[in-house]
Amino acid sequence: MALLEVKGVTKVFGRLMALNGVDLTVAGGQFHGLIGPNGSGKSTLIKCIAGAEQPTRGTISFAGRDLSAAPPQERARAGLSLKFQITSVLPALTVYDNVLLALQAKGRISQLLLSRTRRPLAHKVMTMLEQFRLAERADEPAAALSHGQMQWLEIAMALALQPRLLLLDEPTAGMSLEERRVTGELLMPIKQQCSLVIVEHDLDFIRDFCDVLTVLDQGMVLESGTVEQIQTSRKVQEVYLTRV
Amino acid sequence: MTEEPAILPSRSRLAVLRFGERRIAAIPILELTLFVTFALLPLAIADYLTVFVTRVLIFALLAISFDLVWGYAGIMSFGQALFFGTAGYTVALLARDLEITSIFIVIPLSILIGLGLSFLLASFLLLGRYPPTTIFVALGTLTGSYAADRLARGWYYLGGQNGIPSIPSMTAGSYEFTEGPVFYYLAFATLVLVYLLCRFVVRSQFGLALAGMREQESRILFFGYRVQHLKAIVFSLSGAVAGLAGGLYAFHEGFVWPNVLGVVLSTQIVLYALFGGVGTLIGAVIGVIAIETVSFWLADNYQDIWPILLGLLLLLVILFRPSGLIGLIVSERERIGTFGGPHESSDRRQGGSGGAA
Numbered sequence: 001m002a003l004l005e006v007k008g009v010t011k012v013f014g015r016l017m018a019l020n021g022v023d024l025t026v027a028g029g030q031f032h033g034l035i036g037p038n039g040s041g042k043s044t045l046i047k048c049i050a051g052a053e054q055p056t057r058g059t060i061s062f063a064g065r066d067l068s069a070a071p072p073q074e075r076a077r078a079g080l081s082l083k084f085q086i087t088s089v090l091p092a093l094t095v096y097d098n099v100l101l102a103l104q105a106k107g108r109i110s111q112l113l114l115s116r117t118r119r120p121l122a123h124k125v126m127t128m129l130e131q132f133r134l135a136e137r138a139d140e141p142a143a144a145l146s147h148g149q150m151q152w153l154e155i156a157m158a159l160a161l162q163p164r165l166l167l168l169d170e171p172t173a174g175m176s177l178e179e180r181r182v183t184g185e186l187l188m189p190i191k192q193q194c195s196l197v198i199v200e201h202d203l204d205f206i207r208d209f210c211d212v213l214t215v216l217d218q219g220m221v222l223e224s225g226t227v228e229q230i231q232t233s234r235k236v237q238e239v240y241l242t243r244v
Numbered sequence: 245m246t247e248e249p250a251i252l253p254s255r256s257r258l259a260v261l262r263f264g265e266r267r268i269a270a271i272p273i274l275e276l277t278l279f280v281t282f283a284l285l286p287l288a289i290a291d292y293l294t295v296f297v298t299r300v301l302i303f304a305l306l307a308i309s310f311d312l313v314w315g316y317a318g319i320m321s322f323g324q325a326l327f328f329g330t331a332g333y334t335v336a337l338l339a340r341d342l343e344i345t346s347i348f349i350v351i352p353l354s355i356l357i358g359l360g361l362s363f364l365l366a367s368f369l370l371l372g373r374y375p376p377t378t379i380f381v382a383l384g385t386l387t388g389s390y391a392a393d394r395l396a397r398g399w400y401y402l403g404g405q406n407g408i409p410s411i412p413s414m415t416a417g418s419y420e421f422t423e424g425p426v427f428y429y430l431a432f433a434t435l436v437l438v439y440l441l442c443r444f445v446v447r448s449q450f451g452l453a454l455a456g457m458r459e460q461e462s463r464i465l466f467f468g469y470r471v472q473h474l475k476a477i478v479f480s481l482s483g484a485v486a487g488l489a490g491g492l493y494a495f496h497e498g499f500v501w502p503n504v505l506g507v508v509l510s511t512q513i514v515l516y517a518l519f520g521g522v523g524t525l526i527g528a529v530i531g532v533i534a535i536e537t538v539s540f541w542l543a544d545n546y547q548d549i550w551p552i553l554l555g556l557l558l559l560l561v562i563l564f565r566p567s568g569l570i571g572l573i574v575s576e577r578e579r580i581g582t583f584g585g586p587h588e589s590s591d592r593r594q595g596g597s598g599g600a601a
Contacts, residue, residue, distance in 0.1 A: 050466060076468035084466075090459040092576070093452075097583050101456045104449050105467035109477065112450040122588035138586050141577065161467060 003028045003195055004049065004165055009058030011044050011219075018044040020219040021058070026165065026212075031196045033210035035203060035230075037239060040216040042199040043085055046167050049197070050082035051075045063164065077106060081163035085170045085199070087150045089157065091143035095134055098142050098153055099125045102160035124160075132156040132186055148179035152186060159190065166190065168198045172205060180205060203240075207231075215239070270574045274526050278533075279439075282432055286425045295423050298496055300536045301431040305438055305489035307516040307528035309482040314514075315522030316446050316454045317478040318461065320378050323365065323385025324513045326392050327358040327483040329505030331490035333396065336408040336500045345415045351491055358487015359480055366476040366483075375461070375472060386507060393506030407501025414495040427496055434492065435529075438485055442525055445481070452583040454478065458523075519561055521568025523579050530569055 006024040010017065019041045026032045034042045047053040049060055051072035059068045067075050072082075089098050103121050104112060111117055129135040132152040137145065142153060151171055158166055171187070172180045180202075188209060190196060200206045206213070207227045214224040215236050223233045230236055282301070286294045306328055313319040331354040338344040338353070369376055369384040376384075396402045403409070413420040421427050445451060456464040457471055465471055494500050503509060520531020538557065542550035565571050570579075 052466070072465040073468050073470055076466055082466050084463075088460060088463050090456055090463065092459055092580050093455060094582050094585070096585050097452060097455075100449075100584050101452055101464070102467050104452070105464070105469055107449070109450065109473070112453060113445065113448055115448045115450075118449055118584055119588055122584060122586075125584070126586055135586070139582070157467075 002026065003030075003063060004197070005059075005061040006045070006049065007059045007061075009045065009048055009055045009060065011041075011048055011053060012056045018219050019048065019055070022216070022219070022221055024214060024221070024224075026195055026197060028164075029191075029195055030212060031191060031198070031210045033206040033213040034197060034199045034216060035201070035206070035213060036216035036222070039218075041219040042216055043169055044219075045216065046082070046169050046197065046199055049075075050080055050167055052082070076161060076163075079164035080167065081158040081161040081165070082167045083154050083158040083169060083171060085173060087147070087154055089142040089145075089150050089153050091141060093142060094139055095129065095142050095145065095153060096125055096138040099128050099156055099160050102157040103128075105161060128156045128160055131189075133182070148175045148183075151175065151179075152183070155183075155186070159193065163194050165195045165197065168196065170199050170201065172200065172202065184208065203231075270578055271524060271526060274530075274570075274573070275439075278526065278529060279436060282435075286428050291424055294425055294428050295496075296536075296540060298423065298428045298431050299493075300532055301428070301435050302489050302493050302496060303513075303516065303536065304435055304529045304532045305492070306486055306513050307520070307532045308438060308442055308525055309485040309489065310513045311517045311522050311525060311528035312442060312446075312478055312482040312485070314517065315524070315528070316451070316458065317475050318378070318458050319370070319475055319479055320382040321385045321479070321482070322382050322507065322510045322514065323389040324482070324486045325505055325507070325509035326365075326385070326389040327362050327486035328490035328493065328509070329392060329396070329500065329502075330361055331355075331357040331487035332494035332500040332504050333402060333408065335491045336411045336494045337402075339412045339414075339495075340408055343412070345412050345495075347414050347416045347421065350414060350495070351488065354487045354491025355484045356487070358490065359484035361487070362483020363476070363480040366479040370472050370475045370479060372472075386510070389505060389510045390507050393502045396502040396505055403501070405502065407499055407504075409499040411494055411498050411500070413498075421495065423496055423498075431492055431496070434488065438488065439525060439529075442481075442485070446525065447581065447583070449583065450474075455580060455583070515558055517568075519558055519568055521570030521574070521579075524570050524574060527568055527570035527574075534569060 002025045004026040006022060009019055009022045011019040022045055034045065036042050044053060048055045051070060055068065059066060061067065062078055062080060065078060067078060090101065093101065100121060103124060104117055107117050126135060129138055132155065134149060134153060142150065145153060155168065155171060172183050175183060184205060198206055210227060212224065213227055213230040215222040215230060217239050222239060223230060223236050285297055306324060310321060310324050313321045334357050335350040335354055338350065344350065365385065365388055369381050397405050413422050421430060446454065453469055453474055457474060461471055516531040516535055517528045519535055520529065521527030539554055542553050546553060561568065
């Protein structure tokens with residue numbers, strides 16, 4: 001059974017149709033790339049899946065549950081986790097507290113009031129920070145991190161929720177070549193932990209670890225298939241060669 | 245010998261200590277200084293001043309209740325007087341009509357009334373399908389406070405404009421708590437307990453969730469936090485504290501009148517916290533001390549123009565020091581504090597703390 005099923009999702013902003021009847025299926029354990037020219041609806045689709053936007057029409061089912069009308073917090077609790085395109089770590093909190101905030105999110109309020117999980121989660125927080133090369137900066141405010149490190153911190157926070165499906169919206173935006181390379185290395189091990197939907201402009205970046213690619217163009221699915229199929233697709237080449 | 249932990253390099257360890265030193269430098273010292281001063285004050289001042297400072301302690305509870313909702317949860321409540329006054333009126337009626345004055349009944353009841361009423365209001369204002377806007381909650385609480393004021397003014401049973409005078413003293417068995425040092429220490433002990441409880445809450449993991457909510461409410465929704473529930477809990481807790489203050493106030497002053505429910509007192513509470521500095525509990529207490537002391541002194545020395553002078557002073561602080569008086573000595577970093585750190589990682593840590601309180 002598919003983990004995520006998006007059926008006929010349409011999103012209209014005023015007179016602009018950002019998405020027009022989009023279908024998308026993500027299987028468990030799959031890494032799914034969303035590519036397409038600027039304005040093709042990639043970010044809108046990912047926001048509709050995470051609950052940041054409500055689709056005008058269509059349904060979104062996750063793990064057999066219809067989440068089309070569910071608020072973001074319920075989707076997060078169901079196992080969907082989003083990393084926004086624009087970095088949105090909490091700059092005034094320390095790097096450590098940012099991850100702890102995400103890790104403790106599913107705890108009961110009574111546990112939080114009594115700080116029951118503060119110590120038990122400490123090791124997990126540090127393991128995640130080590131995984132994302134941020135352990136040395138654990139005590140510093142997140143605002144002090146470089147842009148690339150903030151992106152890593154946000155991925156760490158999204159992963160801290162132990163999602164079944166991680167949604168990454170342009171995780172390498174604004175990164176240097178070296179930071180991009182490291183990000184690729186950091187994302188590889190995630191494959192053992194969850195499924196992934198990643199929005200990315202850079203085809204070279206995602207071709208190495210995506211099982212399936214879906215190409216969006218003008219709010220519609222242009223093509224969907226393996227990396228090889230997409231690379232040889234004439235329709236995709238036309239769009240990329242003429243508009244990117 | 246302790247092995248150097250891989251996850252805690254020396255640079256980070258130093259940061260923890262430096263961080264800890266900075267934190268200890270201001271807030272805990274302020275807290276200790278203020279509370280020790282309060283503990284010793286009745287020994288050094290005249291009785292009429294003890295009565296005045298008791299009122300300050302009770303208002304400090306109210307300011308803390310507002311600081312909890314605005315400074316920690318980002319809920320603008322113009323209705324704290326509603327919980328304060330309703331609890332005050334209720335215990336006054338109990339004392340007047342049923343002669344119930346036992347501290348073991350009236351104080352828990354004050355807390356319950358504040359808690360129940362604020363939870364009821366939170367259900368309407370905060371627990372709707374969609375997150376409410378700040379202005380919606382501000383107007384909702386303001387309306388509640390105003391309506392209660394008008395109701396009390398027009399209801400003969402509640403004493404109308406004159407309120408309920410000559411409330412009997414609060415009792416514990418045959419002992420009567422009359423105004424003076426005994427009531428002072430009762431109010432002081434209550435303030436210390438409430439302060440410690442609120443401090444525990446705002447420095448807990450729940451406090452971290454509140455800090456995240458204050459920073460970026462829309463972000464933490466995507467972590468799965470039920471933000472409206474968090475807000476309703478803080479709002480109810482703050483209502484309970486305001487109710488407790490109302491019960492104490494009614495018995496200390498010996499009378500209640502519609503103003504204790506109304507918009508004027510609600511606004512005064514907002515000013516206490518803004519003047520002292522929101523987001524640190526001690527800031528709210530400092531705000532009450534500063535405003536009440538300056539008012540007391542101005543009213544004595546500049547009888548005709550003191551409200552204008554006080555208003556100007558408040559305006560100046562809010563315009564030029566939006567973080568309040570506390571912002572003069574406590575950094576933003578220290579105000580937010582930390583809620584954990586690498587030192588919490590018990591199996592691989594070395595000694596020393598220095599993180600969050």
